[in-house]
Amino acid sequence: MSVATPTASADPPATPEGAPSRLAQWRWHLSVTALALALAVWITWPLWTDPYRQALTQNAGDQAFFEWLLGYGVHLLRAGGDPFFSQLLNAPLGVNLAANTSITVYIILFAPISWLLGPQISFVLILTLNLAAAAVVWYAFLLRHVTPVPAAAAVGGLFAGFAPGFVSHANGHLNWSAGWVAPAVLWWVLRLREPGRWLRNGAVLGLLLAIGFSIAAEGLFFTALASAVFLITWACARVHADEVRAAAAPLLKGLAVAAVVAGLLLAYPLYMHFAGPQSFSGTGFNQRRFVEDVVSTFAWSSGSLAGHAHLGSSFLAPNDTEQTSFFGLPLVVLVVVALGRLWRAAKPGRRATLRALMVVGAVFTVLSWGPRLQFLEIETPIPLPYAALAHLPLFDSALPARFALVVAGVIAVVLALAAERALTRTRRSSTWAVAFVVALVPLLPMPLQTMRRAPEPEFIASGDWQRYVPDGGVLSALPFAINTSPDAQRWQAYTLARGGPQFRIPDGYFLGPGGQNGTGQIGAPWRHTDWLFFRAARYGFVTRIDDYDRAQARADFAYWDVRAVFLPAEITGPDGMLFRSATEIAATDLLGPPEHVDDVLLWRIRPGVDPVTDGF
Known part of the structure; x- marks a missing residue:
């Protein structure tokens, strides 16, 4: 299904008049990739200047943990062992790595670099590629499923890849900075409806789920939950009844194949995660502390241009790494106005899609507020839906504030649709251009803050x-x-x-x-x-x-x-x-x-x- 034109066909949305030629599109692809890589290097540059002696000021501990995992990947290839359990830490009991953010695929894939140049280089390289890949994959997803206008897809993709929450998590989190996992999974979820290709598409989705679990299990859970909310809301619209019936059979068959493939690949890591030695339930973090303040959505993060201009409000977050929304008031206003304009101009099919997007955004915004409403750092006695979910499996291991990262994806889709409308209509296009500049320029990411760390003895x-x-x-x-x-x-x-x-x-x-x-x-x-x-x-x-x-x-x-x-x-x-x-x-x-x-x-x-x- 396409956000732009719901249809049972796998073909991309119809190309509007004035759309670029194939050669021009490839120029866009290369330009967006180069810009994404340049922004990623810009953000991580303080680490690149001396990766052996520089540490992230906000999260030196997480950086050390992921460097340890990357070193452990070399050890696994040279000496063998269990990727999901290690006796090298926490003597004499060991550590259940499946219950931690073990980034198994990364530690194996980048083992040659870790061996030749050290885990310090692998860490900053993965961090840089994560940020760039997130923007590029979101751009490709939006161009394929949302808008055929490359410039509009670029606006949404670059925002999604470098949204304030993901830049904030670049302070040490190789799992959460892998924002490319969500659009890659969503891409193949949407392809499951293709008739006659359910076996191939299901197998590819199952492989992606296994890879996503090994890199960012919590993010994969959020992606699955958001997909379910979107698809259920979208399918409930009567205007899509025929499309739902046509897509139901290949979708269900593809999901069954994906479940089998992912189940086979993840059988052992899932066992280790939930029942292996040194496993546990819940998390070591307070779910009532790691929540989004209601006001934080309208504030700017410390890692943005506005934050560096001392306009940020990082005090509203539990710490600087968890500034997961912080979209700023201008962007919130732009998104609300854009949704209103898109809704009024939309046909019934498009309205059903916009409604599903709004439901996903609203649900995940409320979930990010946690068990009780927090306003200006004060926890109120007002209970919220997360209070009923906090003790359920998977929810008990999640941090509520991070649900706001899904909202960044919703905003990216809205921005792409709004940019397409502005670019394909000359009326008031300058007004929209000014609105985009005012909303997005303050969110430009700034380089990560680093400090000197002790050299290896x-x-x-x-x-x-x-x-x-x-x-x-x-x-x-x-x-x-x-x-x-x-x-x-x-x-x-x-x-x-x-x-x-x-x-x-x-x-x-x-x-x-x-x-x-x-x-x-x-x-x-x-x-x-x-x-x-x-x-x-x-x-x-x-x-x-x-x-x-x-x-x-x-x-x-x-x-x-x-x-x-x-x-x-x-x-x-x-x-x-x-x-x-x-x-x-x-x-x-x-x-x-x-x-x-x-x-x-x-x-x-x-x-x-x-x-x-x-x-x-």
């Missing part, structure tokens, strides 16, 4: 660590790895990418069990020694170490089976460098004088030594 890069820890032994930098101090996980990631002997680490930044009422949480449940080093590094807190601390440390080290810990010259934190001197004082007081090895301080852990009588 020579102790790790040279492989000297192997003199102190056997292959498969447990080694960690101080403080132990978590999202606010991810260096220990980074050093392991870079070792994994080189191949050869490996070490395991305690803790790590991941989602695992341990939360309240059986839900997940960020990282492993904290032990006494975790807190001792965390408060020293994060807050510079130095306290006198007593025999109780030493006894607890001995128990914790025995639980982890740690053979050695080390302290580099610098420690990366969420906002810059952490308190390295305080960490050294705490470690020396607890473990005794360190050894100087290469560019780190090293403490060997002696198994079986009584901490009270013999110390460390």
Whole structure:
């Protein structure tokens, strides 16, 4: 079905008078691709300037996690293993990667680059290509199914690919920045209605679903939900009764084939996700905190041109990475006016499509508000529909604010239709041009903010660590790895990418069990020694170490089976460098004088030594 002209045919919408020739269309395709790539490089340029030493200011922890996954991809190809479970993190229990954003396809596909140039290069390359591909695939989808006018499709596609929410998620999220997954899946969902091709189309859709699940499972869930809402609303329009009957058989057959193909490909990862070791229900994030404020839809994000001009309202978001709507008042007004004009000029078939679009936009806007209405950072007692959904499977693992990302796709379709109308009608075209400029220019994405991060120690890069820890032994930098101090996980990631002997680490930044009422949480449940080093590094807190601390440390080290810990010259934190001197004082007081090895301080852990009588 085409948004522009609902029909049972697979042919694209009829080309209006004045549409470009095939050669001119290819020029448009290449121009849009070049512009999308240029914008993506512009956004990620601060990382490209020094990918080995630059970290995302807003989300250094997520960057480290995805770099670890990319290093793990090299390890899988060289040494084998389970793509969906690893014992290398969270010793001795391991981590269920299927229950995390494991981007399995990416870590395998980009393994050669991770091995040759390092996970740091793979990370920024994937991030850049994600943003560019999202705009290009949306452009192609809109040109195929919404409007035959390339300029109109370009407006919608570039907005969808670089919408404020997706640029915001470019702060570390290789899963959510993959905005190309949604239009690719939608493309083949619409193709399922083609008579006589249900087997091929269903198989391709099943493959896309498996790929989408491995890259952005939460986004795939949103796409499926939005497709269902749109198709049900659209099919309920009586004007489409004949088309619905004609498309029902191939659509249902294609969906059955897609379910079989996706089910076969995803049987093991789905088992691991829901019932495998170290699996959990829910999420480690508060669903009442990660919601959209009602006002945020009318505000500008900090990552936009308006935000850089100090017109943004990032305080309305739970954090800078979750500014998922922030469309700005001018764009909201433009979309409302455009819908009104399109509705008045539309025939019954087009009105049914516009109605379905509006329903999807309204449903996902309300879902993004979460369980209770929030207005100007104040949670009101007004309950919302998400309160009834929050404990259902899949919904319990989603963050409500992210539902607003679907609204960006709805806006992209409306912008494409409005731009087509403005470009194919000379009347008031200048007025529409001004409206588009006023609405979209403030949303122009700006480069990501970065900071300097600690360089990889020579102790790790040279492989000297192997003199102190056997292959498969447990080694960690101080403080132990978590999202606010991810260096220990980074050093392991870079070792994994080189191949050869490996070490395991305690803790790590991941989602695992341990939360309240059986839900997940960020990282492993904290032990006494975790807190001792965390408060020293994060807050510079130095306290006198007593025999109780030493006894607890001995128990914790025995639980982890740690053979050695080390302290580099610098420690990366969420906002810059952490308190390295305080960490050294705490470690020396607890473990005794360190050894100087290469560019780190090293403490060997002696198994079986009584901490009270013999110390460390």
